[in-house]
Amino acid sequence: MELSPAQHERVSAVLNFARSRLSPGARARDAAELFDRKLWDEAAEFGLTGLPIPEAWGGSGLDVVDTMLVIEALGKGCEDGGLVFSLCAHTFASVVPIWRSGSSHHHERYLRDLVSGKLICANATTEPEAGSDVYGLKSIARRDGAEYVLDGTKCFITNAPVADLFLVYATTAPERRLFGITPFLVPRDTPGLRVAPEHGKTGLRTSPWGTVYLEECRVPESARVGPEGSGAALFGESMVWERGCLFAYYVGAMERSLDQCIEHARSRRQFGHPIGHFQSVANRIVDMKLRLETSRLLLYHAGELQRQGKRCDLAVAMSKLWISESALQSGLDAIQIFGGPGVVSDTGVDALLRDALPGRIFSGTSEMQRAIVARMLGLA
Numbered sequence: 363m364e365l366s367p368a369q370h371e372r373v374s375a376v377l378n379f380a381r382s383r384l385s386p387g388a389r390a391r392d393a394a395e396l397f398d399r400k401l402w403d404e405a406a407e408f409g410l411t412g413l414p415i416p417e418a419w420g421g422s423g424l425d426v427v428d429t430m431l432v433i434e435a436l437g438k439g440c441e442d443g444g445l446v447f448s449l450c451a452h453t454f455a456s457v458v459p460i461w462r463s464g465s466s467h468h469h470e471r472y473l474r475d476l477v478s479g480k481l482i483c484a485n486a487t488t489e490p491e492a493g494s495d496v497y498g499l500k501s502i503a504r505r506d507g508a509e510y511v512l513d514g515t516k517c518f519i520t521n522a523p524v525a526d527l528f529l530v531y532a533t534t535a536p537e538r539r540l541f542g543i544t545p546f547l548v549p550r551d552t553p554g555l556r557v558a559p560e561h562g563k564t565g566l567r568t569s570p571w572g573t574v575y576l577e578e579c580r581v582p583e584s585a586r587v588g589p590e591g592s593g594a595a596l597f598g599e600s601m602v603w604e605r606g607c608l609f610a611y612y613v614g615a616m617e618r619s620l621d622q623c624i625e626h627a628r629s630r631r632q633f634g635h636p637i638g639h640f641q642s643v644a645n646r647i648v649d650m651k652l653r654l655e656t657s658r659l660l661l662y663h664a665g666e667l668q669r670q671g672k673r674c675d676l677a678v679a680m681s682k683l684w685i686s687e688s689a690l691q692s693g694l695d696a697i698q699i700f701g702g703p704g705v706v707s708d709t710g711v712d713a714l715l716r717d718a719l720p721g722r723i724f725s726g727t728s729e730m731q732r733a734i735v736a737r738m739l740g741l742a
């Protein structure tokens with residue numbers, strides 16, 4: 363895709379910011395599983411927590427494709443995959459649904475502070491017994507006068523340890539399954555909400571996550587987002603944003619890794635030649651380039667359909683599936699091309715592989731993306 367001068371300027375600015383401000387110290391933070399709030403604030407001030415949100419709420423008002431270009435530039439310039447993941451989870455799975463379906467009360471009370479990054483929001487959907495089968499969730503929201511009482515457990519919740527607000531999906535009518543799911547906005551200090559931070563993630567380690575317990579957690583009726591039963595549609599829409607825009611990060615990260623591999627294959631000499639001279643090394647790099655370019659095409663195609671308001675779930679599922687699998691394979695290839703240093707975490711070469719592993723799981727696993735594509739092909 364040919365970038366317009368404005369897009370080019372924006373992408374260059376993001377690349378510079380990512381390289382100069384977000385990358386330094388990334389490997390040490392990754393080793394220590396450190397979420398750096400100061401860096402979050404800096405990224406938010408740069409505008410990274412409100413990319414597609416209208417300017418009236420303090421956002422940048424970018425369309426989907428322009429948002430993808432910014433996230434891709436972050437992937438190319440920023441070694442701190444966990445920080446970008448946290449920023450994206452906040453923006454696409456929480457702020458976007460609040461912007462699109464929240465009431466004027468939610469907008470007035472939260473939106474500006476979420477867009478400015480002052481408040482952090484976590485999307486709390488997954489449960490111990492409801493992962494891929496997300497619409498089988500069991501957390502219950504029982505009506506009690508002018509309030510709802512929430513009970514349940516949510517796990518693997520990105521940003522939970524640092525979140526000020528939770529977008530909680532619970533059921534108001536278990537017998538109606540997906541038509542009973544209802545979203546609620548629950549502030550962290552609500553009695554009955556408790557967070558247990560979790561540690562030891564394989565990749566995206568600077569992104570904090572945890573388990574959220576809801577025990578007799580009372581919220582007013584005004585905490586409900588949309589009508590009762592509207593949660594599945596809202597969640598589905600937020601996943602289209604996340605599967606599209608968030609995965610632009612991996613496209614940029616694949617390009618960064620490819621550049622490192624080309625540089626290494628040109629400079630590292632064995633048997634009197636640069637290792638890139640050996641066809642089996644060169645072909646690995648050719649395959650990385652192919653994966654990068656096909657990922658980019660699928661990403662932009664999905665983004666363009668979404669931008670035009672056309673049906674895009676098939677394109678988004680294919681893009682998410684292809685990018686996440688490609689990032690994993692290219693991460694493996696990068697390690698092989700570097701040899702010994704490839705498995706030394708201090709070099710950062712293994713970061714793509716480690717960050718790609720969770721990418722095949724969150725926002726719907728690769729298997730579930732294949733199930734969507736198969737269904738769209740009339741196979742199930």
Ligand SMILES: Cc1cc2nc3c(=O)[nH]c(=O)nc-3n(C[C@H](O)[C@H](O)[C@H](O)COP(=O)(O)OP(=O)(O)OC[C@H]3O[C@@H](n4cnc5c(N)ncnc54)[C@H](O)[C@@H]3O)c2cc1C
Pocket residue numbers: 451484485486487488490492493494495517518519520521566571720723724725726727728729730733
């Ligand atoms: C880094 C990370 C961040 C996350 N952040 C969040 C968050 O912020 N909020 C949130 O709510 N959740 C979050 N999650 C949870 C994530 O959405 C779930 O892990 C994911 O949906 C898979 O659910 P599960 O882990 O229970 O696996 P399971 O659903 O138990 O799946 C296990 C395996 O079985 C396969 N499988 C299951 N059902 C089928 C089927 N019908 N057909 C074929 N294969 C199937 C899966 O594909 C997978 O390979 C996050 C996860 C990760 C890894």
